[in-house]
Amino acid sequence: MPFDFTLLAADATTAARTGVFQTPHGPIATPCFAPVGTQATVKTLTPADLQELGVTLILANTYHLYLRPGSELVARLGGLHRFMAWDGPILTDSGGYQVFSLAHRRKLDADGVTFRSHLDGSLHRFTPEKVMEIEADLGADIIMALDECPDPLDRHYNEIALQRTHAWAARCRESQRRPDQALFGIVQGGIFPDLRVQSAHFLRSLDFPGYGIGGLAVGETKEQMYATLDITLPELPANRPRYLMGVGAPEDLVEAVARGVDLFDCVLPTRVARNGGLMTHRGRLNLRNAQYAADTGPVEEGCTCYCCRTFSRAYLRHLFKAGEILALRLATMHNLHFLLTLMADMRAAISVGRFDELRRAFLAGYERPDQETRHRQHAAHRQRLAAGLGV
Structure with missing residues (x-):
């Protein structure tokens, strides 16, 4: 087989x-x-x-x-x-x-x-x-x-x-x-x-x-x-x-x-990306919000995806507000990179006996959707x- x-x-x-x-x-x-x-x-x-x-x-x-x-x-x-x-x-x-x-x-x-x-x-x-x-x-x-x-x-x-x-x-x-x-x-x-x-x-x-x-x-x-x-x-x-x-x-x-x-x-990471939702370790960002209009930082500090290495939150917000297709592509890349990295981190943590430590740290810093x-x-x-x- x-x-x-x-x-x-x-x-x-x-x-x-x-x-x-x-x-x-x-x-x-x-x-x-x-x-x-x-x-x-x-x-x-x-x-x-x-x-x-x-x-x-x-x-x-x-x-x-x-x-x-x-x-x-x-x-x-x-x-x-x-x-x-x-x-x-x-x-x-x-x-x-x-x-x-x-x-x-x-x-x-x-x-x-x-x-x-x-x-x-x-x-x-x-x-x-x-x-x-x-x-x-x-x-x-x-x-x-x-x-x-x-x-x-x-x-x-x-x-x-x-x-x-x-x-x-x-x-x-x-x-x-x-x-x-x-x-x-x-x-x-x-x-x-x-x-x-x-x-x-x-x-x-x-x-x-x-x-x-x-x-x-x-x-x-x-x-x-x-x-x-x-x-x-x-x-x-x-x-x-x-x-x-x-x-x-x-x-x-x-x-x-x-x-x-x-x-x-799940369709979640790609679907929310197309609506301006970007995943981070602190929770989800809505880049359509005005607070990011002049934000020169990446979606998430330390993220190694192409989007975060290259573009600012301000630029991504501009693309979303202008209806540019590139916004959807970059946001999708970031969200998938985020989840795939999370999975890789969990595999590595399990392998060395530190999964529960990773779990507790992630959940402590992650802001979930309100009730x-x-x-x-x-x-x-x-x-x-x-x-x-x-x-």
Whole structure:
């Protein structure tokens, strides 16, 4: 098999660990953050930019690429690696979350989900077998089983959705055909400890080469997310990579690594960059604010990214206010550099037994979003997810 996960070091006071996951397109040092390339591109950046930043894994979106340009076309053109000119590892999700949050007029049943495209209203159907066929066409190194991602706070619906997720995971496992793709099952169950344990145990019985933790960062509080990880991660095999899906806030990366997570992806660093949000060790800066109009300093002192080595906060603010595309590109470079450096620092700290020291120092200096802002964000997540599920 082309996949092997080797643990290299473990922290003595937390569950943090570092390792290497081998794939057909190269090794992934863990813990690892993967930028999101929804449409087979990380917005504003080239593959050469990503290589220079030190990216080792990219996530692409099955739902979007299935609809446009079409997975069969991607296959005819040599697969996703050749199509997007990226020769490193790629992960594709199953498209399940997008079906439930973006698609229109969907109908769920035990066999799969029928939905209308958010692009043109055309009718489509995803079953576990169909998703495995699409992901085989795309040709990513890591692929995800079809699952259902419900409101994490709705106990009744989570009980129903979990049965579908488990049945679909078994069917994905049975129908997967390409040995050069590592299929991960996805643990669901909302914020409910017994459902999470049940899900982890069932998926363990299917012996996946890796495990995703889904259904988090979609409406619950951070405290609820951390508590769910505390319950879930010990129930997963220690010798397989654990992937926390859709999480990318710096404080969440640190807390999740402390609990034993190996892989992450999120649109957050690239999305906030396009809106003038720059990540620093003290928290997020909004460079659209007037206070930076004459600021000659870099985004963050000591940062070695191209943006910070070359340009001032004042110049970046000017680019944002003028609507220049360069602003988006430079901010994206900085944010990805920030997170990738944070991951590298955590790997190094684990290796020398100083992770908890790094964790405490980072969290002590990092200003998290205020409680009111977090509540607004959680409410918006819940409303969006409920609308997508039709509940």
